[in-house]
Amino acid sequence: xxxxxELLEILACPKCKGDIFLNRRGDGLICKxxxxxxxxxxxxxxxxxxxxxxxxxxEG
Amino acid sequence: xxQEILKARYTQQEITRKYNWIAPIYDLFGxxxxxxxxxxxxxxxxxxxxxKVLEVAxxxxxxxxxxxxxxxxxxxxxxxxxxxxVAKARNKICKTGQRNYTLHLCDCRHLPFExxxxxxxxxxxxxxxxxxxxxxxxxxxxxxxxxxxxxxxxVNMTKGERWLNQIYEGIYRLKPPLLAGCRxxxxxxxxxxxxxxxxxxxxxxQLGFPSExxxxxxxxxxx
Numbered sequence: 001x002x003x004x005x006e007l008l009e010i011l012a013c014p015k016c017k018g019d020i021f022l023n024r025r026g027d028g029l030i031c032k033x034x035x036x037x038x039x040x041x042x043x044x045x046x047x048x049x050x051x052x053x054x055x056x057x058x059e060g
Numbered sequence: 061x062x063q064e065i066l067k068a069r070y071t072q073q074e075i076t077r078k079y080n081w082i083a084p085i086y087d088l089f090g091x092x093x094x095x096x097x098x099x100x101x102x103x104x105x106x107x108x109x110x111x112k113v114l115e116v117a118x119x120x121x122x123x124x125x126x127x128x129x130x131x132x133x134x135x136x137x138x139x140x141x142x143x144x145x146v147a148k149a150r151n152k153i154c155k156t157g158q159r160n161y162t163l164h165l166c167d168c169r170h171l172p173f174e175x176x177x178x179x180x181x182x183x184x185x186x187x188x189x190x191x192x193x194x195x196x197x198x199x200x201x202x203x204x205x206x207x208x209x210x211x212x213x214x215v216n217m218t219k220g221e222r223w224l225n226q227i228y229e230g231i232y233r234l235k236p237p238l239l240a241g242c243r244x245x246x247x248x249x250x251x252x253x254x255x256x257x258x259x260x261x262x263x264x265x266q267l268g269f270p271s272e273x274x275x276x277x278x279x280x281x282x283x
Contacts, residue, residue: 017174042147049170
């Protein structure tokens with residue numbers, strides 16, 4: 001199931017609690033403040049700080 | 061109250077590993093030992109259609125599908141730390157045909173939601189596996205995402221009131237894996253400490269397995 005508008009309204013970065021947004025490919029959620037990308041695996045957002053990838057800023 | 065709670069035996073990593081391992085057979089345990097509490101928790105939560113509900117540690121989704129049934133026009137989020145549990149839950153939830161939900165993988169200490177996002181936060185059998193020192197930080201995180209006036213409903217293995225119930229505490233002392241690392245806890249004193257009120261607590265026993273269902277309310281403007 002794709003990430004819905006309702007979810008994005010209440011979803012926050014688990015680390016800083018700031019806004020996050022879907023990346024262009026739709027396979028990750030980006031927190032610009034923490035420079036982290038939370039991957040979406042099999043339609044499930046993996047919102048684990050330890051498993052987040054560094055975000056380089058080339059997307060969004 | 062805290063000193064009566066036995067020491068937790070598993071680390072966070074061990075918990076994730078064990079619950080990934082028991083995911084395929086978890087429903088058997090869930091139906092045999094937990095169905096009565098699940099039903100009572102849903103009644104006490106009194107979810108109104110249209111509300112935003114979060115279930116923390118949704119496991120294989122046994123409770124989640126019941127929340128969805130009661131809330132066809134609302135929104136339900138479910139989180140768990142085990143990918144295998146979430147995958148199993150998703151298979152079950154897909155069969156409801158409802159689309160007003162999302163599942164996430166996350167650590168309950170760091171919920172990926174904005175402040176005051178939910179009307180109801182439900183959680184079953186989580187505190188009873190975690191160290192006592194984690195209770196307050198986790199409950200504060202639950203409180204953060206709950207709206208003022210929102211309800212928290214917790215179910216945990218608790219201290220037994222009869223000898224049959226106390227057998228389970230004995231099993232935990234001897235062989236914690238037989239109870240998936242759960243031991244008796246009491247959540248209400250911790251909820252009270254962080255400002256919840258209007259409590260309702262019930263003790264329920266199923267096959268002698270002692271659980272408590274606790275509901276508290278977050279005061280408006282209490283952070």
